[in-house]
Amino acid sequence: MTERHLVKTTVNGVEYERTVEPRLLLSDFLRQELGLTGTHVGCEHGVCGACTVLIDGHSARACLFLAVQADGSRIETVEGLGEVNDLSPLQEAFREHHALQCGFCTPGMLMTCVDLLRKSRLATDAEIRDGLSGNLCRCTGYEHVVRAVRAMAAKR
Amino acid sequence: MSDTELRPKHIGARVKRVEDPRLLTGQGGFADDRISPSALHIAFRRSDHAHAVIAGIETKAAAAVPGVFALYTSNDLHGLVAPVRATSRMRNYHPTDVYPLAHGKVRYVGEPVVAVLAENRYVAEDALDLIEIAYQPLPAVIDPATAVEEASPILHEEAGTNILASREFARGDAELDMTAAAIRVGGRFRFWRKTPLAIENRAAIGEWDRGRRTLTLTLTTQIPGIVRDLLADILDMAGHRIRVVASDVGGGFGGKASLYPEEILVAALTKKLGRAVRWTSDRLEDLASTSQGFDEIVDAELGVDAAGRIVALTAEVVGDVGANSIYPWTAALEPTQVISFLPGPYRVPAYRGHVRAVATNKAPMGPYRGVGRPISTFVMERLVDMAARRLVVDPAELRRRNLVREDEFPYRVASGIVWDRSAFIETLDSACAAIDYPKLRREQASARASGRLYGVGIATYAELTGIGSRISAAPGMPINTGTETATIRLDSTGAVTANFGIASHGQGLETTLAQVIADELGARFDDIQIVHGDSSAVAHGTGTYASRSAVLAGGAATQASRLLKEKLVRAASHLLEAAVEDIDVADGRVFVAGTDRSLTLREIAKAVYSEMGRLPPDAREEMEVTKLYDPVFGTTSSATHIAALEIDPKTYKVTIHRYVVAEDCGRVINPMIVDGQIHGGVAQGIGAALYEEIIYDETGQLLTATLADYVIPSAGEVPSIETIHLDTESPSTLGGFRGMGEGGTIGAPAAIANALADALAPLGIEIFELPMTPERLFRLIEAAKAKGA
Numbered sequence: 001m002t003e004r005h006l007v008k009t010t011v012n013g014v015e016y017e018r019t020v021e022p023r024l025l026l027s028d029f030l031r032q033e034l035g036l037t038g039t040h041v042g043c044e045h046g047v048c049g050a051c052t053v054l055i056d057g058h059s060a061r062a063c064l065f066l067a068v069q070a071d072g073s074r075i076e077t078v079e080g081l082g083e084v085n086d087l088s089p090l091q092e093a094f095r096e097h098h099a100l101q102c103g104f105c106t107p108g109m110l111m112t113c114v115d116l117l118r119k120s121r122l123a124t125d126a127e128i129r130d131g132l133s134g135n136l137c138r139c140t141g142y143e144h145v146v147r148a149v150r151a152m153a154a155k156r
Numbered sequence: 157m158s159d160t161e162l163r164p165k166h167i168g169a170r171v172k173r174v175e176d177p178r179l180l181t182g183q184g185g186f187a188d189d190r191i192s193p194s195a196l197h198i199a200f201r202r203s204d205h206a207h208a209v210i211a212g213i214e215t216k217a218a219a220a221v222p223g224v225f226a227l228y229t230s231n232d233l234h235g236l237v238a239p240v241r242a243t244s245r246m247r248n249y250h251p252t253d254v255y256p257l258a259h260g261k262v263r264y265v266g267e268p269v270v271a272v273l274a275e276n277r278y279v280a281e282d283a284l285d286l287i288e289i290a291y292q293p294l295p296a297v298i299d300p301a302t303a304v305e306e307a308s309p310i311l312h313e314e315a316g317t318n319i320l321a322s323r324e325f326a327r328g329d330a331e332l333d334m335t336a337a338a339i340r341v342g343g344r345f346r347f348w349r350k351t352p353l354a355i356e357n358r359a360a361i362g363e364w365d366r367g368r369r370t371l372t373l374t375l376t377t378q379i380p381g382i383v384r385d386l387l388a389d390i391l392d393m394a395g396h397r398i399r400v401v402a403s404d405v406g407g408g409f410g411g412k413a414s415l416y417p418e419e420i421l422v423a424a425l426t427k428k429l430g431r432a433v434r435w436t437s438d439r440l441e442d443l444a445s446t447s448q449g450f451d452e453i454v455d456a457e458l459g460v461d462a463a464g465r466i467v468a469l470t471a472e473v474v475g476d477v478g479a480n481s482i483y484p485w486t487a488a489l490e491p492t493q494v495i496s497f498l499p500g501p502y503r504v505p506a507y508r509g510h511v512r513a514v515a516t517n518k519a520p521m522g523p524y525r526g527v528g529r530p531i532s533t534f535v536m537e538r539l540v541d542m543a544a545r546r547l548v549v550d551p552a553e554l555r556r557r558n559l560v561r562e563d564e565f566p567y568r569v570a571s572g573i574v575w576d577r578s579a580f581i582e583t584l585d586s587a588c589a590a591i592d593y594p595k596l597r598r599e600q601a602s603a604r605a606s607g608r609l610y611g612v613g614i615a616t617y618a619e620l621t622g623i624g625s626r627i628s629a630a631p632g633m634p635i636n637t638g639t640e641t642a643t644i645r646l647d648s649t650g651a652v653t654a655n656f657g658i659a660s661h662g663q664g665l666e667t668t669l670a671q672v673i674a675d676e677l678g679a680r681f682d683d684i685q686i687v688h689g690d691s692s693a694v695a696h697g698t699g700t701y702a703s704r705s706a707v708l709a710g711g712a713a714t715q716a717s718r719l720l721k722e723k724l725v726r727a728a729s730h731l732l733e734a735a736v737e738d739i740d741v742a743d744g745r746v747f748v749a750g751t752d753r754s755l756t757l758r759e760i761a762k763a764v765y766s767e768m769g770r771l772p773p774d775a776r777e778e779m780e781v782t783k784l785y786d787p788v789f790g791t792t793s794s795a796t797h798i799a800a801l802e803i804d805p806k807t808y809k810v811t812i813h814r815y816v817v818a819e820d821c822g823r824v825i826n827p828m829i830v831d832g833q834i835h836g837g838v839a840q841g842i843g844a845a846l847y848e849e850i851i852y853d854e855t856g857q858l859l860t861a862t863l864a865d866y867v868i869p870s871a872g873e874v875p876s877i878e879t880i881h882l883d884t885e886s887p888s889t890l891g892g893f894r895g896m897g898e899g900g901t902i903g904a905p906a907a908i909a910n911a912l913a914d915a916l917a918p919l920g921i922e923i924f925e926l927p928m929t930p931e932r933l934f935r936l937i938e939a940a941k942a943k944g945a
Contacts, residue, residue: 021278023278024278031188031189035191036182037182037186037188037189038181038182038183038184039182040186040355040356040406041188041357042355042356042357042439043438043439043862043863044438044439045439045862045863045864047862047863047864048355048439048863050355077182078180078181078182079181079182081180081181082180082181083181084177084178084181084183085177087177087180087181091180091181094176094180095172095173095176095177095180096172098173098828098829098831098832100176100179100180101407101662101663101664101832101833101836102179102354102355102356102404102405102406102407102661102662103175103176103178103179103180103184103404103406103662104186104354104355104356104404104406104407105355105406106179106180107182110180125876128871129871129872130871130872132870132871133870133871133872134870135870135871136355136863136868136870137355137871138353138354138355138407138409138836138839138840138868139407139662139832139836140832140835140836140839141832141834141835141836141837141838141839141874141877141900142835142839142870142871142874143831143835143874143876143877144831144832144835145871146871146876
């Protein structure tokens with residue numbers, strides 16, 4: 001029997017304590033232990049970006065992170081951005097510009113955008129596309145995502 | 157109220173999507189989000205052999221792992237579930253049996269062989285490693301060109317051949333007319349294998365209600381109705397005891413439009429064990445076992461007279477359909493569409509197209525966005541450009557001379573497909589105007605003069621969409637995909653619910669169908685809820701695939717809305733004491749024209765259902781209508797794509813500078829959604845043209861089993877795409893809608909191939925295969941240079 005470890009994290013401002021196997025992925029921790037199924041899993045090898053969350057303010061792949069590594073850290077997921085009847089400005093921009101279709105990559109895409117909008121210049125479409133290049137979307141062809149980010153970048 | 161105020165307000169408007177708030181907040185209901193306490197998790201031990209007899213399976217050590225509940229092999233399923241067979245009335249077709257777990261032998265790397273059920277996925281995967289399978293390897297059949305030969309080893313002994321389907325379409329004597337052509341162009345074209353690659357991997361969650369003995373299967377599927385009907389057969393259960401639910405599905409593109417062995421197994425074990433059983437695949441499983449597409453060899457020739465008019469076209473096609481004939485579409489679907497659609501939107505007086513669908517030791521082929529037509533368009537549009545070059549005629553001009561003209565509709569294609577009426581020439585002219593084609597050619601000339609590899613490529617195509625009952629979506633398939641059901645109901649609170657058999661998975665049909673109903677019924681948009689992706693929603697449904705849903709469900713919604721509106725008006729005529737002719741419905745109010753007398757739908761509902769005595773008993777109708785819609789033949793969608801790109805002569809990287817799509821998808825319900833579908837379709841076409849390729853080595857091992865190896869475009873690889881909607885109503889469908897979900901992927905590979913060939917024309921290079929990766933470009937250019945030197 002593998003020794004289990006205590007993990008204390010703050011997710012979207014709420015403190016959680018769970019005892020988990022050391023091999024448990026952060027993505028599975030969020031989805032299965034905490035029931036936060038907004039974070040999606042697309043490849044489990046760090047390419048698609050669907051599971052992107054913010055860990056201590058930096059975007060990271062929850063599928064490449066172990067839950068035990070998140071001990072003591074502050075995590076932000078899509079559930080912390082806004083509510084169905086009270087969307088955040090970024091979520092509203094995604095809706096306005098039709099930056100999502102099936103919506104599966106969207107939570108990871110949104111968390112990447114939160115990070116980009118906080119830290120990156122995003123002065124040109126090329127910079128925006130470069131910033132989005134770690135998040136794969138198979139539906140939108142990215143054009144409308146670029147427009148949503150462009151609109152948000154202009155408002156900063 | 158004036159007439160102007162009664163005109164459709166929602167159809168044609170850029171209405172924001174109903175689906176978005178839940179998807180943007182992480183509150184969607186994707187299959188793996190389903191909570192099922194104490195469920196058993198399945199992991200599959202999959203074949204690592206391409207072709208082998210299963211000599212023995214040892215599971216004792218795996219079964220002893222703490223937390224493992226049970227293991228199953230095919231022998232353990234005997235009597236529990238019958239094999240599935242995709243039947244067809246097509247001649248020269250050999251169906252294959254598909255078992256939930258490999259039966260007797262394995263036919264592709266990734267085929268499920270043993271299922272482990274455990275308390276969680278981690279434990280189930282631990283146990284996989286302890287299973288021992290003894291294989292007796294058989295020769296792997298990998299190259300479709302040799303798989304068709306009689307001497308080839310055979311995958312399915314009962315079929316007696318690897319050629320699972322063959323077909324020919326002919327008009328006139330193409331070979332004879334070809335000899336009279338002024339110029340003949342052609343060659344062997346190769347479109348390499350792809351995978352749909354939805355970002356959500358496949359998953360199935362089975363739940364069993366012990367009291368009612370009912371099965372609920374939450375599934376990543378585009379076809380909940382087809383799955384329900386098939387499960388009812390093979391599990392011998394009444395349809396109302398099985399509910400297949402696909403609430404939110406994370407992309408499909410055809411990859412979730414077939415029935416899979418894993419889904420059958422989850423359903424069968426849920427029923428057998430009487431408890432929840434769930435399976436969520438990972439990306440490796442997706443790349444190895446989700447249906448693949450677009451894998452054809454096409455030997456084609458085009459004959460053109462001195463005036464630039466097409467005189468004959470011939471094609472010999474081999475489609476690599478992988479290990480099985482997939483349910484329900486059959487192995488014939490993709491390859492046959494290549495010869496059905498090869499003549500495209502052109503007048504082709506003489507044609508012969510022959511196709512063979514051949515089994516190989518690869519994951520089964522299924523529908524992928526565009527189905528056959530990305531390949532037929534690639535080949536035909538390349539041939540047209542090759543002919544233009546030989547004739548020294550501009551490629552746009554040669555297309556204009558050969559596209560079916562307005563006065564020639566309806567035009568019957570050699571394969572029997574009829575183009576009802578579509579804006580073929582107009583899309584070409586609009587695309588040329590939007591991109592300023594003459595100026596673009598001047599820019600190209602100056603770029604070329606300075607030694608840059610700059611090319612412009614055009615692709616014009618036509619597709620049959622919204623196919624009705626007269627033509628099966630797959631040749632000879634005994635499943636009716638040509639009707640759609642709408643049940644629209646005004647409930648006792650005044651809310652409107654509309655149930656359909658479709659299964660939206662990104663298309664935004666909860667929005668577009670509500671737009672149609674809002675206009676046709678007169679209800680408020682926000683009061684309408686669309687129910688879909690649930691086999692229990694209507695009596696018969698199939699799902700969302702083949703660019704059918706807006707056309708068929710839109711038509712059914714229109715019919716049912718109009719009849720429900722008549723009922724509302726009849727009830728209101730009693731309540732408002734007015735003649736039915738004087739009553740109309742708009743914005744959720746039923747009103748007497750020219751007066752201020754009106755009732756809300758809520759007030760009508762209360763009067764009909766609850767407030768006894770307000771209506772005479774015989775005037776109290778059920779406020780619900782069910783209508784089937786069948787467009788019978790379907791309708792023609794078409795588009796012209798123009799790409800301008802440049803090849804970096806040092807890195808062989810391709811940069812797309814401009815991309816324009818002018819399309820005719822009929823009456824546009826929501827231009828924002830149409831744009832999104834085009835952008836996404838073109839992005840997949842760009843992937844197909846430049847990056848994506850499923851590669852098996854000569855022993856049948858899958859070399860592209862991660863997203864680092866199977867490369868799809870990211871934001872940096874897709875240009876900004878300009879769109880022009882011609883908005884010409886279809887004459888053949890109710891509402892004038894045409895299907896448009898697949899078109900982007902149909903046109904893009906051809907436009908890019910033509911632009912690449914144009915860029916490389918100074919080197920005398922033609923493009924015969926896709927994807928044109930940097931390595932292939934490097935080899936072509938090096939070979940041309942060596943030849944020149």
